[in-house]
Structure formats: structure tokens, C-alpha cells
Amino acid sequence: MNPSAINAGDTAFMMIAAALVMFMTPGLALFYGGLVRSKNVLSTVVQSFFSLGVIGLMWVLYGYSIAFGPDMGGVIGNLSWAFLDGVGLEPSSTYATTVPHIVFCAFQLMFASITPALITGAFAERIKFSGFLLFTVLWTTFVYLPVCHWVWAADGWLLKLGALDFAGGTVIHLNSGMAALVAAIFIGKRKGYGRDSFLPHSLGMSVLGAGILWFGWFGFNAGSAGAANGVAGSAFFVTHIAAAAAMVSWVGAEWLLHGKPTALGAASGAVAGLVAITPASGFVGPMSAIIIGLVAGVLCYLAISLKSKFKYDDALDVVAVHGCGGTWGAIATGLFASKAINSAGADGLFFGNPKLVVIQLVGVLVTFAYSGILTWLILKITDKAVGFRVSEEDESVGLDLSQHNEVGYNL
Amino acid sequence: MKKIEAIIKPFKLDDVKDALNGLGITGMTISEVKGYGRQKGHKEMYRGAEYQVDFNPKIKIELVVRAEMVDKIVNAIRESALSGKIGDGKIFVLPVEEVVRVRTGERGEAAI
Numbered sequence: 001m002n003p004s005a006i007n008a009g010d011t012a013f014m015m016i017a018a019a020l021v022m023f024m025t026p027g028l029a030l031f032y033g034g035l036v037r038s039k040n041v042l043s044t045v046v047q048s049f050f051s052l053g054v055i056g057l058m059w060v061l062y063g064y065s066i067a068f069g070p071d072m073g074g075v076i077g078n079l080s081w082a083f084l085d086g087v088g089l090e091p092s093s094t095y096a097t098t099v100p101h102i103v104f105c106a107f108q109l110m111f112a113s114i115t116p117a118l119i120t121g122a123f124a125e126r127i128k129f130s131g132f133l134l135f136t137v138l139w140t141t142f143v144y145l146p147v148c149h150w151v152w153a154a155d156g157w158l159l160k161l162g163a164l165d166f167a168g169g170t171v172i173h174l175n176s177g178m179a180a181l182v183a184a185i186f187i188g189k190r191k192g193y194g195r196d197s198f199l200p201h202s203l204g205m206s207v208l209g210a211g212i213l214w215f216g217w218f219g220f221n222a223g224s225a226g227a228a229n230g231v232a233g234s235a236f237f238v239t240h241i242a243a244a245a246a247m248v249s250w251v252g253a254e255w256l257l258h259g260k261p262t263a264l265g266a267a268s269g270a271v272a273g274l275v276a277i278t279p280a281s282g283f284v285g286p287m288s289a290i291i292i293g294l295v296a297g298v299l300c301y302l303a304i305s306l307k308s309k310f311k312y313d314d315a316l317d318v319v320a321v322h323g324c325g326g327t328w329g330a331i332a333t334g335l336f337a338s339k340a341i342n343s344a345g346a347d348g349l350f351f352g353n354p355k356l357v358v359i360q361l362v363g364v365l366v367t368f369a370y371s372g373i374l375t376w377l378i379l380k381i382t383d384k385a386v387g388f389r390v391s392e393e394d395e396s397v398g399l400d401l402s403q404h405n406e407v408g409y410n411l
Numbered sequence: 412m413k414k415i416e417a418i419i420k421p422f423k424l425d426d427v428k429d430a431l432n433g434l435g436i437t438g439m440t441i442s443e444v445k446g447y448g449r450q451k452g453h454k455e456m457y458r459g460a461e462y463q464v465d466f467n468p469k470i471k472i473e474l475v476v477r478a479e480m481v482d483k484i485v486n487a488i489r490e491s492a493l494s495g496k497i498g499d500g501k502i503f504v505l506p507v508e509e510v511v512r513v514r515t516g517e518r519g520e521a522a523i
Contacts, residue, residue, distance in 0.1 A: 198462070258461075
């Protein structure tokens with residue numbers, strides 16, 4: 001490959017997009033951190049933050065190669081790009097072909113980092129740090145990397161089937177949402193669940209975190225175009241519109257059903273809209289984005305009540321926001337995708353191609369099944385190896401003190 | 412000498428303080444406390460889940476005064492802390508055996 005194929009504009013754009021996606025992980029840390037009780041704020045924050053550390057190392061050693069390296073049967077990449085062998089300054093012939101390969105690799109690393117961090121909301125306030133760490137390494141290796149390969153690698157079987165996932169609705173959101181459901185059931189309810197009040201200790205922190213997520217999401221979705229082009233611009237715009245629509249519809253729904261509009265509702269609604277537009281962002285126009293967002297806000301809001309109905313303690317509602325929002329987004333992509341927006345995509349049901357919905361559903365169901373089963377196995381192994389849940393006493397004291405020997409607030 | 416302890420709604424503190432200052436009191440101590448009486452707690456709503464919060468935030472005012480001032484002060488607190496709604500609080504009056512001013516060692520009413 002000729003190094004002169006590097007496009008300065010695309011390269012600058014992709015590096016900025018990668019940095020934006022990186023910023024989402026500390027944003028998520030704040031979003032989650034504000035929702036827990038003050039005795040668990042640091043443990044919750046550091047679980048997101050530390051993902052940047054551990055996944056960064058994995059990515060260089062073998063992660064990138066398994067996700068995007070030379071294909072083995074459409075299922076997984078081989079290890080020939082381990083230690084980033086051959087991944088350097090020259091563009092890849094396959095991925096983001098106008099930017100240095102190492103920049104595309106960095107961009108994808110940020111996605112891999114935030115995905116296991118999303119799951120931490122499910123087992124917040126009762127997880128051992130060592131359990132979290134081993135789970136994160138195993139889950140990323142055996143769930144994230146293969147699913148990423150299926151959907152985004154050039155020879156991935158879901159991509160070849162025609163499944164569309166522009167920026168990670170399947171790979172990231174419904175994948176982590178399903179893992180969160182299994183993990184919440186596996187670890188069990190927090191001590192005192194149903195009797196004590198689990199009041200968020202700092203909602204201002206959560207709203208700030210949601211704002212940072214929103215900001216970073218421009219890099220997440222627009223950057224997934226792989227170049228600074230029209231599709232990137234369109235993805236940028238619909239990302240914002242879907243978040244706006246979902247914020248309005250979530251707050252509207254809770255105002256109607258419970259009498260008061262809430263700040264947490266506004267923040268959660270925006271995140272739900274961002275999740276839902278993610279797979280569709282490079283394939284749909286602004287009017288479709290409004291519908292996707294409006295539905296996401298109401299749907300995810302209603303999905304919150306599933307945990308009390310089915311009696312699992314998904315502490316920070318990862319299942320409702322990312323699982324449900326991601327699933328809706330994947331299906332909505334099958335409904336609203338249009339070749340008029342992105343000629344490299346496909347038309348959806350509303351543009352005369354019902355087949356796309358079926359393909360999207362296949363992607364959803366296979367990912368549910370794979371993520372669900374593998375997550376359960378990984379949890380079992382983690383529990384045997386280092387233990388997953390803290391002792392009752394450690395849980396009462398709070399994870400900040402019992403796991404980290406520090407506290408979030410010394411007032 | 413009597414000690415007056417009043418539990419009031421936090422937003423009434425400034426009104427009560429102004430009313431008491433007009434009566435020539437020499438000092439008071441306040442603290443932020445939580446509790447409930449007949450009002451019970453209140454409800455909070457997070458993502459549609461309703462939580463019963465048993466203890467409401469209140470302000471406790473403590474002051475020690477000469478016995479003959481008690482009626483006037485209790486009335487002033489009652490009038491200035493009144494919103495007419497449930498949860499306005501309570502006033503307790505207790506006997507005080509001794510008061511000592513740390514700086515000078517004065518005792519009794521002179522130390523109030």
C-alpha cells in the first residue's frame with residue numbers, strides 16, 4: 001500500500017473521533033458514579049475507568065488481531081496481527097483505507113474499552129474488584145472480540161449476511177445489555193434490595209456524565225464512517241436528533257405516568273436515544289432519527305419496570321437502556337435504513353426491503369444467545385477462580401473502603 | 412434557666428432567627444437533623460421506581476434563656492416557623508441546671 005494514500009483530513013478526523021470515544025468511558029464513569037450510594041462511588045467510577053487500562057493492553061497483545069485480523073471461517077480473526085505486527089503507519093487495504101492502520105486500530109480500541117464498562121452498571125455496589133477484572137478480560141476475549149469480528153471484520157459472517165450495524169448497536173449495546181442481564185441474575189440482588197432505599201447520591205454528576213457521553217457519541221457514530229465524508233456528517237446529525245427526541249419522549253412518558261418530570265429521566269432518555277441510533281446512524285435520515293429516538297425514550301423507560309417484574313437487580317438499568325435500546329436500534333435499522341443516505345448500506349422495510357428486518361433479527365437473536373451463554377460460563381469460571389461477589393460485611397461497609405481502602409468524600 | 416429546643420422546617424430558619432434576634436437573645440446553636448413525626452417521610456422517584464424516604468431534613472435550634480423569657484420566645488418561634496402544613500415541627504422546653512462561660516468562668520444567668 002502506498003503511504004501517499006493517506007488523507008490528511010480523514011486522518012485528523014479519525015484521531016479526533018477516537019479521542020471522543022475514549023472520553024465516553026470517563027463520562028460513563030460519572031453517569032454510573034452518580035447513581036450509586038456515596039459509599040460505592042469510587043468503585044463504580046474506577047470499574048469504567050480501569051477498562052481503559054486493561055483493554056488497552058489486551059488490544060495490542062491479541063485483541064485487535066482476533067477482532068479484525070485475517071479471517072478464520074467468518075467467526076474469528078487469527079493471531080497474525082498479534083502485538084500489532086504489520087499494523088502501522090500505512091493504511092489497511094480493508095479498513096478506513098485513507099488513514100494509517102494504527103489510527104483505525106486506536107479508534108476500535110476505544111469501542112472495546114467502553115463495552116465491558118457498560119456491563120458494570122448491572123453488578124454495581126456488590127462486585128469484587130478482582131472478579132470484575134477477570135470477568136472483563138474473559139468477556140472481552142471470548143464475547144466482544146468474536147462478535148466484533150462477525151459484524152465488522154471484512155469477512156465476518158453477519159456482515160456477509162447483510163446485517164447492518166453502523167457503530168455498534170449489536171456489537172456493543174445489545175451485547176453488553178444481554179451480558180448485564182445474565183450478570184445481574186448471577187450475582188443476585190444487593191443486600192436489602194426491596195427493603196432499603198437505593199438513592200442515587202449525586203444526580204448532577206450523572207447528568208454531567210450523560211452530557212459527556214452525548215459529546216463523545218459524535219465520535220462514536222460519525223467516526224464509524226471511517227472517513228470525513230458525507231455519511232459521517234449525516235451520522236453526526238442524526239445522533240444528536242435521536243438523543244433529543246428520546247430525552248423528550250422519556251421525560252414526557254414519566255411526566256404522564258408518574259406526575260413529575262425528572263433530571264435523571266432527561267439524562268437516561270438522552271442515553272437511550274444515543275444507544276438506539278447507534279446501529280442506524282450511518283443509514284438513516286433526520287426524520288427517521290426522530291422516530292427512532294421517540295420510540296427509544298418510551299420503550300426504554302417502560303423497560304425499567306421489567307426488573308421489578310422479573311425480580312433481578314440490574315442496579316443501574318443496563319438491560320433497559322443498552323439491552324432494550326440496542327435491540328430496538330438494530331431492528332429500527334432494518335426498518336429505516338435507506339440507500340439514499342448511504343449507498344453502501346441497504347434499504348429497510350419502509351424503503352421496500354422487508355428482508356433486511358429478518359437479517360437484523362438474526363443478528364439480534366444470535367448475539368443474544370451467544371452473549372447470554374458465554375457470559376454465564378465466564379461468570380461461573382470467574383466465581384470459581386477469584387470470587388465474584390463481596391462478603392456481606394464488605395457490601396455493608398461499601399466497596400470504596402472494602403475493595404480500595406479509600407473513600408469518595410471526606411467532608 | 413431553661414433550654415429551648417425547636418425542630419423546624421429548614422426554609423423557616425431565617426424567619427425564626429430574625430424573630431428571635433428582635434427579642435434580645437444572646438445566642439443560639441443550630442444543627443441540620445433528620446427525622447419524622449406525624450408527617451412521616453416523603454417519596455422520591457428514580458426512573459419510575461418510588462422510594463419511601465423515612466427521615467425528612469429539619470433544623471434543630473437550641474438556646475438557653477432566663478426562665479421569664481421562655482413564653483415570649485416559644486411564641487415567637489411558633490409564629491415565625493408556622494406554615495400551617497403538616498411537618499412544621501415541635502418546640503421543647505427543658506430545665507437547665509448550670510451554665511458556665513468557658514472564657515471567664517462566669518456561672519448561672521450571667522453566663523447565658
